[in-house]
Each structure stands twice: as C-alpha cells, then as structure tokens.
Amino acid sequence: MIEYLGRELAQRMSELAIGLRIEDNRDGTLRAIVHGALELVPGARWAGICLIQGKRVTLEASSHDLVVELDQLQSDFGEGPCVSAIRQQRAARVTDLAEPDQPWPRFAAAALERGVRSMMSLRLSVCQETLGALNLYAAQPDAFAPDAQIVAELLAQHSAVALAGATREHHLNAALVNRDVLGQANGVLMQRDRLTALQAFRLLVRASQDANMKIADVARWLITETENNARDQHPTGFPRPPSQPRPATTGHRPRTMA
Numbered sequence: 001m002i003e004y005l006g007r008e009l010a011q012r013m014s015e016l017a018i019g020l021r022i023e024d025n026r027d028g029t030l031r032a033i034v035h036g037a038l039e040l041v042p043g044a045r046w047a048g049i050c051l052i053q054g055k056r057v058t059l060e061a062s063s064h065d066l067v068v069e070l071d072q073l074q075s076d077f078g079e080g081p082c083v084s085a086i087r088q089q090r091a092a093r094v095t096d097l098a099e100p101d102q103p104w105p106r107f108a109a110a111a112l113e114r115g116v117r118s119m120m121s122l123r124l125s126v127c128q129e130t131l132g133a134l135n136l137y138a139a140q141p142d143a144f145a146p147d148a149q150i151v152a153e154l155l156a157q158h159s160a161v162a163l164a165g166a167t168r169e170h171h172l173n174a175a176l177v178n179r180d181v182l183g184q185a186n187g188v189l190m191q192r193d194r195l196t197a198l199q200a201f202r203l204l205v206r207a208s209q210d211a212n213m214k215i216a217d218v219a220r221w222l223i224t225e226t227e228n229n230a231r232d233q234h235p236t237g238f239p240r241p242p243s244q245p246r247p248a249t250t251g252h253r254p255r256t257m258a
Contacts, residue, residue, distance in 0.1 A: 026163075030061035033159040037136060038063060041152045043143035044136040049124070050075075050082055051132035057086065060132070066114060071135060073110050080107040081121035085133045091156075093120045093149055096141035117141040120149060122156040126164040134159065185219035188226050 030049055037047040048067035051060045059071040074080030081092035081104070097117055102108040111119070118138045124131040134156050138144065144152070182204070189200035204222075208215040 027061075029162055033134065033155075033163065034061050034063050036159070037134060037152070037155060040155055041136055042145065042148045043118075043138050044120075044148075044152075045139055045143075046137040048135045048137075049132060050086075050135065051124075052086070052130060057082075057132065066116070067135065067137065070107075070111055070114065070116065070137065074107055077104070077106045077110075079104040081119055082133045082135050085121035085123045086130055089123055089125070089130060091120065091122045091149060091153060093144055094118050095144075098141065111137075115139055118143045120144045120152060122152050124156055124160040124163060126160050129164075131160055131163055181216055181219045181223065185222045188222060192226075 033049060034047045038044050041047075046062075046064045046067050048062035048071050049060050050057050050071055057075060059068055059075075062068050062071070070080075071082060074082045081094055084092040084103070095118055097108040097111050097119070116137050116139065118141050120136045122134045122136075124134055134152070136144065136152060182201075185204060186197060186200045189195050189203055190197060193200075193203075195203065204215055204218055207213075207222075208218045211218060213221075
C-alpha cells in the first residue's frame with residue numbers, strides 16, 4: 001500500500017511539474033501552484049503565495065479571501081509562520097495555534113478568531129535566492145503530519161523553479177513592452193515638436209519627474225492622449241501628465257516581512 005501511494009504521489013507530482021512548465025504566464029503559474037498545494041498536501045484547506053518584491057513581501061495568489069486577510073496580518077504584525085519561513089530560510093509548521101507561548105502571539109490570536117488552528121509555511125527558493133513562501137492553512141489542529149510536510153517541501157521545490165522561470169519571462173516581456181512604448185513616445189515627440197531623439201527622451205524624463213510617475217507610464221499616457229486627439233490641433237511642448245501624489249518622506253513606513 002505504501003509503495004502504491006508513493007508511486008501515485010510521484011505521478012501526481014510529475015503531472016504538476018509538467019503543468020507548471022506549460023503555463024504561459026506568471027499569474028497562471030501562481031494559480032497552478034496554489035491549486036496543486038490544495039490537491040496534493042494532506043490537510044491543506046486554504047493556500048496562498050507571498051513573494052518578495054524589493055524589501056516588501058506581498059500576497060500574489062490565494063485560494064480564499066481568508067488567506068488574503070491572514071497573510072496581510074502577518075505583514076502588518078511583522079510576525080507569523082510566513083515571516084519566519086522567509087527570515088529563517090526553513091519551513092515553519094504549527095500544530096496548534098491555540099497552544100500557549102506561541103512565538104507569534106498577535107498573529108496566533110488573529111488566526112484563531114478566524115477559525116484557523118494549524119498552518120505551514122514553506123520557503124520558495126532557487127540557488128539560495130529566496131523568492132517568497134507558500135502558506136497552507138487548516139481549520140483543525142495538527143492538520144499537517146510530518147508526511148504532509150515532506151510532500152509540501154517537494155511541491156515547494158518544483159514550484160520555486162517554475163516560478164523563477166515564469167518571473168524571468170514576465171520581467172523580460174515587461175521590459176520589451178516598455179522599450180516599445182518608450183520608442184513610440186519618443187517618435188511622437190520627435191515628429192510633433194521636431195526634437196532629436198535625445199531631446200525627446202530628456203523631455204519624457206523631466207515629465208516623469210514632474211508628475212512623479214514612472215517614465216513608461218508617462219509614455220503610455222502620451223501615446224493615449226495623442227491617439228485620442230489625433231484630429232485636433234496639438235499645442236507644442238509636452239502636455240502635463242496627471243500628477244500623482246509624491247510619497248511621504250516622513251511618518252510611518254509600511255511594515256515589511258523581510
């Protein structure tokens with residue numbers, strides 16, 4: 001029986017790995033990982049993925065609104081299994097959040113209020129680089145046996161490799177799109193205002209700084225405005241993009257997990 005279950009698990013893990021590889025975008029890969037966690041890890045009722053974005057950790061995929069809330073609480077409190085998995089670079093398994101002397105007292109109390117008794121967070125990493133964590137939740141205590149952790153760690157390893165590839169492709173595609181957009185915006189300014197390529201680019205940079213917007217967003221805005229007003233007479237000079245509030249330099253900073 002044990003041998004049969006081992007073969008079945010290996011087959012299902014193989015199918016999941018193939019499924020992750022054929023996903024054609026990063027969001028699809030994230031959804032497939034969450035779905036795979038619920039299908040493969042015994043005891044998992046809810047699942048979510050948090051990824052490191054610079055110095056912040058953000059929720060990128062979830063199976064339920066409860067996961068969104070609990071992962072946000074871990075970020076706000078700066079504590080919880082997800083935080084520990086990322087900081088300590090190892091899996092964090094909680095048998096019962098109702099037990100006294102929890103290392104994450106505020107998060108444990110909040111999770112219990114929402115009907116969560118046990119959970120497990122697994123670091124997602126490739127070549128010693130931490131990408132984020134896979135978080136698994138359950139309503140009953142001691143939901144994740146040691147065997148479940150082994151399955152979850154195998155899933156996390158497969159998922160991290162697939163996610164790293166999908167993320168690289170996502171960033172490459174975004175860079176190519178931004179390059180195209182900047183080229184189009186430069187062309188608009190060069191033709192309309194008779195500028196050199198360098199002058200047009202400097203104008204985009206200055207508009208980006210004045211409006212507190214990313215230069216690619218300014219370029220998209222310019223292209224959209226040009227297309228929308230193609231039949232109108234355009235004034236010379238760079239039209240003023242919609243201003244964005246500048247980030248505060250004082251006051252409270254957003255909490256981060258990492």
